[in-house]
Structures are given as structure tokens and as C-alpha cells.
Amino acid sequence: MELLLQTLINGVLAAGIYALVASGLALAVGVVGIVNFAHGEFTMLGAFIAYLLFVGSGLDPLVSLGLAALVLFLVGSLTYYGLIRPVLGAPELNQMLLTFGLSVALQNLALLLFGANTRVVSPPYQGSTIHLLGLSFGVVPFASFVLSVVLLGGLYWFLGRTRLGLAVRAVAQNRLAPGLLGIEKERIYLLAFGLSAALAGVAGVMLSVILYASPTVGFAYTLKAFAIIVMAGLGNLGGVVPAAVALALAEALVSTYLPGGGGWVEAVFFLVIFATLTWRSWRAA
């Protein structure tokens, strides 16, 4: 019973980061209409920013969180201007290949610069745990969960309550009408893509403490984020959180209860993608 409870809690705590990364991807897919295979690489960049700041100037990851968000927002905007905007009108195949190329390039560039080693950001509180009602969990996962909830709350507030956020949603729903209302589509795209990258970057900073920074750390998150937004319905931001929780719980359960579960965790999100996609396609048929 206690094991089950602990597993469930671990799952929920992991869901925070998943939801952050996946919300970013959902923004890119839903608003800009771009399937960004390089999304996880933005996460990887965030993780490396946190690592470099920590090693270089002893900056606490909590501080680098804001910096990483800013830098990644810029990176996202530049990516949009330089790479995405030219192919907005191109066939979907070209768009996917372009972001896939960006992903491969960023991954291997990081490999060239930093090598394949994993690097952990280890602030003094990294190992501390909280004990509550006979259960224990790490301070870091707990804090990152709380932060994720706060950030996601902020994102939903932005999208639901501010004029700019409503404009973003309007563009997601219809490509033509917002223009008639005086909303500049291109700027919304820019904002959405920048935000998308910033969310991924913030998640990366958290990963650098919980897991590690490495050139390939992001790619798994691209795939997990795909699994989540596919479950939620592509571009449907509202479904991201429950889908992230579902995926994280499934992974936690598999890793605890399946014999030799560690390796199979890697297969969970693919099975989720697979099952959802095929189920959807057959239901639609």
C-alpha cells in the first residue's frame, strides 16, 4: 500500500515537468501549426544554461530559471524568424524535416562542444528530502512540481484572461478572422514560438538538477511531449495536464511493478502514442 502510494506520488511529481514541456509543444503545434521535432533540444539548451551558470558563477538553478526562460525565448524567436517563417507555406513534410534537421544539428553541436558526459547541477539542497505522513520525497522534485504548477497556472491565466492571450487563442482557432480584427498573425506566431521554447527551457533547468544535462537528454522529452499532446489531441492545450499525469503515472507504475521495469519505461510513452494514434485512426474511419 505504501509502495503504491509512493509510486503514485512520484508519478504525479514527474508529471509537472512533462506538462511544462508538452504545453510548449502544444503551443507550437496548436498556434503556429508546426510540429517541432527540436522542442526537446530547447529543453537541452535550458539544462546546459543552468549547468554553465552553476559551474561558472555558482548561480542557483532557481535564478537561472528566469535567465534560461529569457534566453530560450530569444532562441525560439530567432528560430521562428530564421527557419520557421520561410517554410510556413511549404508542405508539411518540409516543415517536419526542417525541425528534425534542427534537432539533429543542435544535438550534435552540443555533443561537439560538451561531449557525451552527463553533467549534474548539484546545489546544496539537492539531496534533501521531506517526510510527510510516513512518505518521503525529494525537495527538488517537489519544488519543481510546485514551480511547474505555478508556471502552468500563469500560462492558463495568460491565455484565458489577457487580451494578448485571447489573441493567441484566436489565431490558433482561425487563420483568417483574427486578421480582420486587427490581430497581427505573424507577431502572435513569434510570441507563441518564443513562449514554447521558453517553457521547454525552464523545464530543462529543472531537469539539470533532477536528472542531468547531456546532449541527448532533450530528445526523450520531445517524444514524451509528443505522446502527451497526441493523447490530449494535437494542439489542445487543455488536455495536456491530464495527459501528462496519465503518462507519468503509467511510467511510475511500470518502473515499480514490472520486473526489470527500468528498461521498459522507455517503451511506455511509445506504446501510449501508438495506442492512441491507432485507436483514433480506427475510430475515425
Next chain:
Amino acid sequence: MIAAAILLLALLLPSLPLGEWRAFLLDTAQFAFLTSALALAWDLLARSGQLSLAHGAFFGLGAYAAALSAPALGTLPALLAGGLVAALASFLLGLATLRLHGMYFAIATLAFSEVMRTLVLKAQFTGGSIGLPVQPAFSGAFPLGSYYLAVAVLALSAGVSLLLSRGRWHYAMAATRQGEAVARVLGVPVVRVKLLTFGLSAFLGGLVGGVYAMKTLFLSPYDAFGLGRAVEALVVPIFGGLYTTSGPLLGGLIIVGLETWLRLRIGEGYLVIYGLVLILAILFLPRGLVGLFRKGVGRA
């Protein structure tokens, strides 16, 4: 023209006076042929409008199936078995994903290839993460055996690709790619076209994998099922020229040449070239290298 020239060169290469670079050149050429063949297989599928990220998996399935069955069956039947296993896998995958379009199909194939790698890593008879030693082609009777096998696979892929760039089947694939609904209305059996193209493409991919296994004599899940394979398979045709035969042939030679040079110079991270080539080709060379020489010809 280009295709014939490259194949002729491939056949003659071992008998040319290459001096001390001979072994290295032949090795590199052989990997380039295999890459080109895999790229041709990928391009076939792309002609029907499906972006596959699973060609690494077909390659790996073919490699493992050929390696495991070679001691019992002999070289050529084992290669065939590898191709068939890959084709069977693609058939099952195709049945499940037939109704998926565009990005959904790409994501599903990516998922498939990662699951396959996990399975091979976990299974016992594949050697798991330790890897699997492979018998050389024809039990090592001919030193150049695997080289000529690579040439043969390349010729086969190029032949199939040429054959399918004209005639009814070509138009059926192009119509399926450009507008599935319209193709259906025109009487194109879209489902059959997609499934058969997928199967054929995977079969060729599996063959390539088998020859690769008999060349490297050792397989590991990370190598054979790596995403790098899928990346190679799609970057080469895009760089060389999509939906053509000479494009992937030419692209394969150039890119593998670049890759080998880069690998010697910087080691890990040489895949960066694939990313950059992919980005640049999409942005500035949408019709590929071959497109530079063919002005005004439509892509259909």
C-alpha cells in the same frame, strides 16, 4: 545516366589501381552504397506521401534477422529472410497506421522504431545490449563478397526506383501523395498503393541492413536501430533530390564522403552535418542537387 555511371563505377572500383588507399576507399564506398540504397528505399515511400522515421528499424530488423538466420540458411537466403522480416513488420505497422497522415504517421513510425530497439535490447536471443557477432558473407569465401552484395543491393534499389518512376504505379503514388481524397475519387486504390509501397520500401531497407551486418560482422541495438539510420535515410534523398533515382545515388556518395571526412576530423558529433545539410537543403535547395540541373521540369 547518373545512375548507370555510378553503378558502373561501383563494379569497376575494386579492379582500379588505387594503391595503399584501396582498402579504405572500398570500405567507404561500400558504406556509401548501402546508405544510398537505404535512401532509395526511403524515397520510394516518400513518393506515396509518407514520411517514415522507421527506416532505421527496418534496417535493424533486416540486419538482425539476416545475422541470426545466416548460419542455418546461408548468405543469400538469410538476406532474403531479413528483407521479408522487415516487410512483414512494415505490413503490420502499415495496417495499424494506414489511416494516419503527415505528422501522425511520422510520429507513429518514430514510436515504432524506438519500441523495436527497446525490444531488441531486452530480448535474450539478440544478445541484448552486448551485441551480436555476425558471420561474414559466404563464410568468408570471397574477400570482396560483401562489397559486391552492397553493389547488388544498390543496383536492385536503383532498378526498383527507376521502374517505379514511370507508368501507372508512379502516377498512383504521386496522386496519393498530392491529394489522397482526389486520388481515391480517380480510382486509385490508395490503401493498396500505400501498403505495397511501404512493404517494398521496408523490404529493401531490410536487405540493406542484412548486407550491412555481413560487412561490419557485429551488430548492436544502438548501431543497427539507431535514429542515425533513419536520419541518413531521409537526409540523403532530400539533399540529392526527392522522388528521383539519381538524387539519392548522388546524394549518398557526397554525404557519406563528407561524413567520413568529418568523422576522421572531429569524431563524435559528426552527425551535425546531417542536421545542417537537412536545414540548408529545405531552405535553399527544395528540389535537391538534381533539381539544379533540371530546370523547369515539374516534380510530379
